[in-house]
Amino acid sequence: MVIKTNENGFTLYTTLIAITIIAICITLQLAILRALHQNTYYDQISIQQFFNLIQREVIEANGYSVGKDIINLELDNGEIATIEQYGTLIRRQVNHVGHEIYLRDIKSFAVYSLLNGFKIHIQTKKGDSYEKIIVYYP
Structure with missing residues (x-):
C-alpha cells in the first residue's frame, strides 16, 4: 500500500x-x-464661496466699476483689483499683475450694473447657471 x-x-x-x-x-x-x-456639490459650494469673496471685497473697496464681463475694485492702497474671465477661468489681478484663480470650468461670466451694485451671472461648462446681486454701500 x-x-x-x-x-x-x-x-x-x-x-x-x-x-x-x-x-x-x-x-x-x-x-x-x-x-x-x-x-457632489463641489461646483455649487465653490461658486457660493466666490460670491462671498466678491461681496467681501466690494465691502472693503473704496469704489468699483463694472463692464460687461469685468469688475474693477479700487482698493484702500490705491491699487485696482480686476476680476474677469480668462479662458475657462475667473481670475483676479491687481494692477494687471498676477493671476489668482477664483473659479474653473466657466463657460460664461457676465456682470450687469444696477442702481446700488451689480449682478453677476455665471454659467459653468456643465450648463448650470448662477446669479448673485452684489450690493455696494458707499
Whole structure:
C-alpha cells in the first residue's frame, strides 16, 4: 500500500474562506458604487464661496466699476483689483499683475450694473447657471 503524504487540492476549510472573502469584497464594492453615484456639490459650494469673496471685497473697496464681463475694485492702497474671465477661468489681478484663480470650468461670466451694485451671472461648462446681486454701500 502506497501512502501519500503531500496531497494538493482544496479542502472544505479553504473553500469556505474563499467564499467569505468574495462575499466581503462584493459587499464593499456595492457600497463604493453607491457612494460614487451620489451627487457632489463641489461646483455649487465653490461658486457660493466666490460670491462671498466678491461681496467681501466690494465691502472693503473704496469704489468699483463694472463692464460687461469685468469688475474693477479700487482698493484702500490705491491699487485696482480686476476680476474677469480668462479662458475657462475667473481670475483676479491687481494692477494687471498676477493671476489668482477664483473659479474653473466657466463657460460664461457676465456682470450687469444696477442702481446700488451689480449682478453677476455665471454659467459653468456643465450648463448650470448662477446669479448673485452684489450690493455696494458707499
